[in-house]
Amino acid sequence: MSVLIVDSPASAGHNVPPDNPEHPGRYAAVREALKTLTGPQWIESRSATRAELERFHTADHVERVLVACASAQAGEWQGLDWDTHVQQSSAAAGLHAAGGALEAVDQVMAGPVRRAFCLARPPGHHAEPNRVMGFCLFNSVAIAAEHALQAHGLARAAIIDIDVHHGNGSQCLAENNENVFFASLHQAPLYPGTGREGETGLNGNVLNLTFADNASAAHWRQRFEAEVMPALARFAPDIVLVSAGFDAHEADPLGGLNLTETDYRWVAGQIRTCADKFAESRLVSVLEGGYDCPALGRAAAAFVSGLSGAP
Numbered sequence: 001m002s003v004l005i006v007d008s009p010a011s012a013g014h015n016v017p018p019d020n021p022e023h024p025g026r027y028a029a030v031r032e033a034l035k036t037l038t039g040p041q042w043i044e045s046r047s048a049t050r051a052e053l054e055r056f057h058t059a060d061h062v063e064r065v066l067v068a069c070a071s072a073q074a075g076e077w078q079g080l081d082w083d084t085h086v087q088q089s090s091a092a093a094g095l096h097a098a099g100g101a102l103e104a105v106d107q108v109m110a111g112p113v114r115r116a117f118c119l120a121r122p123p124g125h126h127a128e129p130n131r132v133m134g135f136c137l138f139n140s141v142a143i144a145a146e147h148a149l150q151a152h153g154l155a156r157a158a159i160i161d162i163d164v165h166h167g168n169g170s171q172c173l174a175e176n177n178e179n180v181f182f183a184s185l186h187q188a189p190l191y192p193g194t195g196r197e198g199e200t201g202l203n204g205n206v207l208n209l210t211f212a213d214n215a216s217a218a219h220w221r222q223r224f225e226a227e228v229m230p231a232l233a234r235f236a237p238d239i240v241l242v243s244a245g246f247d248a249h250e251a252d253p254l255g256g257l258n259l260t261e262t263d264y265r266w267v268a269g270q271i272r273t274c275a276d277k278f279a280e281s282r283l284v285s286v287l288e289g290g291y292d293c294p295a296l297g298r299a300a301a302a303f304v305s306g307l308s309g310a311p
Ligand SMILES: [Zn+2]
Pocket: 163, 164, 165, 245, 247, 288, 289, 290
């Protein structure tokens, strides 16, 4: 089955201060790697509306981000927290990152394409309803989950977060909505310091799996198969959303885990199987972290290949 890539060219315009690892080169690296694949169809993202953002974020949050972007002087940054900075062009990048995820949901709901990967930055999974955080302005995957539930009338949305960092913003959504299931596999201790094992959300709709520095890929896979897959089966989602960060790769400078391209292809296959079984194959994945550009590109391409079922 073909995979739809929802490309957000505005991502290239979100410049960041020197030495910030979440830079435009990440978008270029993933785009170049995905362009080597022959199977996917490509479309461009759209801009999210304020009403769509405000299904998850507060109106104050949306206003604060957009005003900060608009008020940045040319070539200067407005700092929203210690590692989250914006320029004027960041508004389009953020709105299209969220809008790309919304477009992907619309596409997989309409068919015939059922699996999508959103190529966009900045990432989103740390952004909370009223707070930017960790490079993230708007929480694309949470906004997409609300869109699937509210605009399309689905009953249950699952979010699987494979980024090496805990998706604290997305967990906020599950903690306030029992129709959302959130599973995160992340290194601990590590930024942002949230996501303890044993947190269960509402009626068990939160599952945090933590991994020590230098944990093996085999251990990561074993826990995914033994714990995430059964929890997904119990939840029986109508759509599967993925926070596809690739900073659990063995080459990543921010994470200490040991996944490789083979593991990203494998986990895409696991998630695809779940979507096929419960969600009429509806699967939307969103790029989150990944900070070694060559490894990021290879991992994303392996993941998208795994979504397609290509050998
Ligand atoms: Zn990350």
